[in-house]
Amino acid sequence: MPQKTAKRPAPRSSKISNHQLRWIYTQMVRIREFEEAVKRTFIEHPGVIRGHSHLGDGAEASIVGALSTRRDRDFVMPSYRCHGYPIVLGTPLRNMMAEVFGRKDGLCHGFGGSMHLADPSRYFPGTSGIIGQSIAHATGAALTAQIKNSGQIVYCFFGDGASKQGAFFESLNMAAVWKLPIIYVLENNQYQAYTHFSLEDANAAAGDALSKKAEAFSIPGATVDGTDPLAVHKVVAKAADRARAGKGPSLVETKFYRLSAHGNVITVPPLPTQFPEHEAVAVYGNRKEFEQWKSKDPIKRFRARLIKDRVLTVASATKIESAARAEVDDAVQFALASPLPAPEEALQYVYA
Amino acid sequence: MPKEIMYGDAIAAAIIEEMQRDPNVIFYGQNMAMTERDPMLKKFGKERVRIAPISETAEIGIGIGAAMTGLRPVVELWMSEFMLVAFDQVINEAPRLRYMSGGQVNVPVVLKAGYGFCAGWAGQHSNCIYHTMMGIPGLKVVVPSTPADAKGLMAAAIRDDNPVVYLHPYMLTLDKGEVPEGEYVVPIGLSDIKRAGSDVTIVAIGWMVKKALAAAERLAEEGISTEVVDPRTLAPLDITTIVNSVKKTGRVVLVDQAPRHSSAAAVIAGEIAEHAVGSVGALRMVTALDTPIPYSEPLENYVVPNEDKIIEAVKSVMAHEAVAA
Structure with missing residues (x-):
């Protein structure tokens, strides 16, 4: 089946058109379907x-809300939790899934896997698997944009855990001094791997929002409901305006809840692995917290809102969902049919 | 026309010429371009020549990100040990990103740093850490030993599409030598025979090339003919030139300012063992002793290789019959 292109209407900072609202919902659903398929695999x-x-299930509103303010040539540089972003950029799901499966037709020919998707042709240059380090790379992309005076800005995404890394502090300091065109989107999904953020973050321990870190660099900081794509859109649009005007970086904390565990269980072959229960349940025994956040599922809430506001009908919403499911099913079949790379291909790509 | 200039000026000349040649080349680091009097700043402006805070992770990481998206940054790190606070970026980011992307992205960044400052800088500023980087696939490591090589290898490093660690021995900074004017590029990955000879091969790196050449001069007076091979690039390492020289002379002394087990000499010895076995009568390694670098002068001199130690090693391998190639 043909790949779904992710053409979206030109962003306007003030008003979001119905067309754009449907685009946002569609991308959120495509991300969720992809992640569910990975989990099922x-x-x-x-x-x-x-x-x-x-x-990235649970992060859809943050990802799509932020990227709904993006212009065509802006860079997108997330962490290793990276599936959602290229989906929004229009990267073919077939090649993405084939990469997750380690196949020859994978986006990176099977050299990167789930953590290291890259699609530079769509301004997604690559990711690091080491927490926080890609924040510096994203800052470097902003330096390129500034020096080339290209008008591009950078969307840098990372988790709450990464905001405790030296790379975070060093990068934000330099970006602020150099007034680099970048938006730091701190996706607070509340768990750094297995540890709740309240146990490791100084701002959280003091009862403050994590965006307070922006004050250390004298840049704007905001915390927004990361389960609401329109709230995210509004705050990120402001940060984007600032970046495009040459006024420098902003820090936006999008607060939401990761709906799956940090990752699949770390096992040693030949033991099989799959996704365990969320840490709230598996580590902390707090099923109530997990169920509460699950009831605030950003996709369900946005769907209900769009239907209530008559942007979508039940039928048109179902059509979007069926199309996304079909697109992802096709990607899985494509990836399963794609051959594994030949062993000696391992010697490619070491040096340019 | 070649002109006599200092090693340090030869590096600067290459950076300036490459910045003139390619608007994508930028240059930044700590404590540079601080005032408007800075000659680089005057020439290229504050967009392309920048002062950075003491933030090696961000300095190198930003260089990597800028390289991934179209620039060719040269990051001035001053002392190679400062890279250690950002070693994830050097070892686990820059050389891996192209490979993990399946060849989609290049990282043409140059990490420039001095090393081996044996002038009383004690334990943390005088070391040779190239061994830790020369075995990282995806990373290139160059160690020029003359002003001409310093210029030519910097030009090559900036033009290379891969991350290159450019390490210059601090002790050679003021040394003068003939350097070609204008465009001059020394290919990365090519050894240079700095002195031809027939009795014994000395493979020396960086500052040790100068010491090996001085030792060779004294040995010649005693009738011993020494060939001095300078790898110039440690990754990728030009094994062929080294092995051919060793096969010709049948004896080899490896001189390296690093401690024995973290030396490039140890790696080269392994390659010689595999590729020239049967052709070598004797092999010796002259390296720093297994201590951190001490502060006081007699202590420092005792630990680091010098001409006398090289001469002693050459004479000891001369006591063995060379094996005919």
């Missing part, structure tokens, strides 16, 4: 996905 096709995969 561990059960339906054990052994096909190796290593460690990290899912």
Whole structure:
């Protein structure tokens, strides 16, 4: 089946058109379907996905809300929890899934896997699997944009855990001094791997929002409901305006809840691996917290809102969902049929 | 026309010429371009020549990100040990990103740093850490030993599409030598025979090339003919030139300012063992002793290789019959 292109209407900072609202919902659903399919693969096709995969379910409103303010040539530089972003950029799901499966037709020909998707042709240059380090790379992309005077800005995404890394502090300091055109989107999904953010963050421990860190660099900081794509859109649009005007970086904390565990269980072959229960349940025994956040599922809420506001009908929403499911099913079939790389291909790509 | 200039000026000349040649080349680091009097700043402006805070992770990481998106940054790190606070970026980011992307993205960044400052800088500023980087696939490591090589290898490093660690021995900064004017590029990955000879091969790196050449001069007076091979690039390492020289002379002394087990000499010895076995009568390694670098002068001199130690090693391998190639 043909790949769904992610053409979206030109962003306007003031008003979001119905067309754009449907685009936002469509991208959110496509991300969710992709992540659900990755998760199912561990059960339906054990052994096909190796290593460690990290899912963005729960982050859809943050990802799409932020990127709904993006212009065509802006860079997008997330962390290793990276599936959602290229989906919004229009990267073919077939090649994405084939990469997660380690196949020849993968986006990176099977050299990167789930943590290291890259599609530079769509301004998604690559990711790092080491927490926080890509914040510096994203800052470097902003330096390129500034020096080339290209009008591009950078959307840099990272988790709450990464905001405790030296790379975070060093990068934000330099970006502020150099007035680099970048938006730092701190996706607070509340758990750094297995540790709740309240146990490791100084601002949280003092009862403050994590965006307070912006004050240390004298740049704007804001915290927004990361389960609401329109709230995210509004705040990020302001940060984008600032970046485009040459006024420098902003820090936006999008607060939401990761709906899956940090990653699949770390096992040693030949033991099979799959996604465990969320840390709230598995580590802290707090099913109530998990169920509460699940009831605030950003996709369900946005769907209900669009239907209430008559932007979508039940039928048109169902059509979007069926199309996304079909697109992802096709990607899985494509990836399963794609050959594994030949062993000696391992010697490619070491040097340019 | 070649002109006599200092090693340090030869590096600067290459950076300036490459910045003139390619608007994508930028240059930044700590404590540079601080005032408007800075000659680089005057020439290229404050967009392309920048002062950075003491933030090695961000300095190198930003260089990597800028390289991924179209610039060719040269990051001035001053002392190679300062890279250690940002070693994830050097070892686990810059050389891996192209490979992990399946060849989609290049990282043409140059990490420039001095090393081996044996002038009383004690334990943390005088070391040779190239061994930790020369075995990282995806990373290139160059160690020029003359002003001409310093210029030519910097030009090559800036033009290279891969991350290059450019390490210059601080002790050679003021040394003068003939350097070609204008465009001059020394290919990365090519050894240079700095002195031809027939009895014994000395493979020396960086500052040690100068010491090996001085030792060779004294040995010649005693009738011993020494060939001095300078790898110039440690990654990728030009094994062929080294092995051919060793096969010709049948004896080899490896001189390296690093401690024995973290030396490039140890790696080269392994390659010689595999590729020239049967052709070598004797092999010696002259390296720093297994201590951190001490502060006081007699202590420092005792630990680091010098001409006398090289001469002693050459004479000891001369006591063995060379094996005919």
